[in-house]
Amino acid sequence: MEKEIAPIMTEHWEKAEFPFHAIPKLATLGLAGGTTKGYGCPGLSLTASAISAAEVARVDASCSAIILMHAALVIPAIDLCGSEAQKQKYLPSLAQFKTIGCWALTEPDYGSDASSLRTAATKVPGGWHLDGQKRWIGNSTIADMLIILARNADTNQLNGFIVKKGAPGLKATKIENKIGLRMVQNGDVVLNKVFVPDEDRLPGINSFQDINKVFAMSRIMVAWQPIGISMGVFDMCHRYLKERKQFGAPLAAFQLNQEKLVRMLGDIQAMVLVGWRLCKLYESGKMTSGHSSLGKAWTSKKAREIVSLGRELLGGNGILADFLVAKAFCDLEPIFTYEGTYDINSLVTGREITGVASFKPAMLVKSRL
Structure with missing residues (x-):
């Protein structure tokens, strides 16, 4: 690398x-x-x-x-x-x-509320017709195959389908002007009666609970991305402060700068231990959705603080992508959001530790009662 x-x-x-x-x-x-x-x-x-x-x-x-x-x-x-x-x-x-390949779950109107997606799968002779839209799908404009999550028109349950590049009715358009993960090709995907043969339906996806089997692992992996980004920012800042001089001394000689480096390093060590613990819980079969959600939310929040300190330490150079920190500062923002925003992951953990789900506003719940 x-x-x-x-x-x-x-x-x-x-x-x-x-x-x-x-x-x-x-x-x-x-x-x-x-x-x-x-x-x-x-x-x-x-x-x-x-x-x-x-x-x-x-x-x-x-x-x-x-x-x-x-x-x-x-x-x-x-x-x-x-x-x-x-x-x-x-x-x-x-x-x-x-x-x-790419994974297509999120839709223009359904992000955090992904289980309410509207893309429809209708049974036809020999296969299925997929109709709907997806958004923020990484690699969608260049993928050879897309895994599309859609709602079965007969059962109302969620199913998974493998769609090949170039399928008639499939269109993917790049989302422009992102400020983070700019090298990743995110796109809008439109499906208009896209035919998928029966052999390309994933038989093990028949509900959102089945999708969560995949998320159980991926959320841990995403929790480690902020850890790696933070390590890279610390490396850059540590090197920069020792090399750059102001007022006749290396920046590393100033007390405030040393305190920020120590704070960054302490947080990184704690993040590594949280990530390590998540892996061991998963491998022992003891991990819950609350565990993985807490880990992803906490590491991404801590990483935000670390890269912010790093930007401060580099001064004016901290806004240049050439020095890694500015790029990391921006790249962390989509990671803070995807695989569950900080707020949603907090609510998943909150539900687990209290036994009370709080995803819908109280007024909405009351009106439905």
């Missing part, structure tokens, strides 16, 4: 273009298959996969995001919810980055 990605990431970040020529080299890291065993996947422990994701994010958050779309969403969805034939057909090429 430091040799191949660090020298080129600022240019591509500014242009909002992903360095696709680097994908074969990213593939050699062996991280795309994540924890999946067999089918050309590495079968890493969740702990190893999470730490690796953090090390990638330490250099560049966009690269970690594209890997996680494969390792923590697309591949686990097929591995956990797909048929044996689907696993053999799709997993090997995804694990080697020979094909790129």
Whole structure:
């Protein structure tokens, strides 16, 4: 990452273009298959996969995001919810980055309330017709395959479908003018009677609870992204303060700067321990949705504080993407939001520790009663 990605990431970040020529080299890291065993996947422990994701994010958050779309969403969805034939057909090429996939759940009107999505799946002879819209779908404009989550018109339950690039009725348009994760190609997806054959429906997705099986792992992985970003910011600030001089002394010699570095380091150590604990809870079968939601919410909030301190420490250079910190400052914002906003993840944990769900405003609940 430091040799191949660090020298080129600022240019591509500014242009909002992903360095696709680097994908074969990213593939050699062996991280795309994540924890999946067999089918050309590495079968890493969740702990190893999470730490690796953090090390990638330490250099560049966009690269970690594209890997996680494969390792923590697309591949686990097929591995956990797909048929044996689907696993053999799709997993090997995804694990080697020979094909790129994306996960399409969020819609223009349904973000945090994703379980209320409207994209419809209607049964037709030999398959299904998908109609609807998706938004904020990473890699959608360049993906070879899309996993579309849609509502079954007959059962009203959520189902999963594998849609191929170029399918008639499928259109993906890049979302412009993002301030964070600019190298990731997020898009609006429109589906107009897109036909999906029966063999490309994921048989293991029949409810939002089934989707949560995938999220259980991905939320942990996303919790490690802010950890990696924070480590990268600390590295940059530590080096910068020792090299740059003001008033005849290195910036590292000033007490206020040392205090900020120590605060950053202490928070990073705590974040690593929270991430580590999440992995061990998952691997022992004891992790709950409250655990993963708390971890993701807390690490992303702490990372926000850390990169803010880093921007202060670099002064004017702190607003230049050349020095990593400004880019990290921006890249953290979408991570703070996706896989559950800080508020929603807090409410998931709050529901678990109190036994009371508070997702809908009290006035709305009262009116329905």
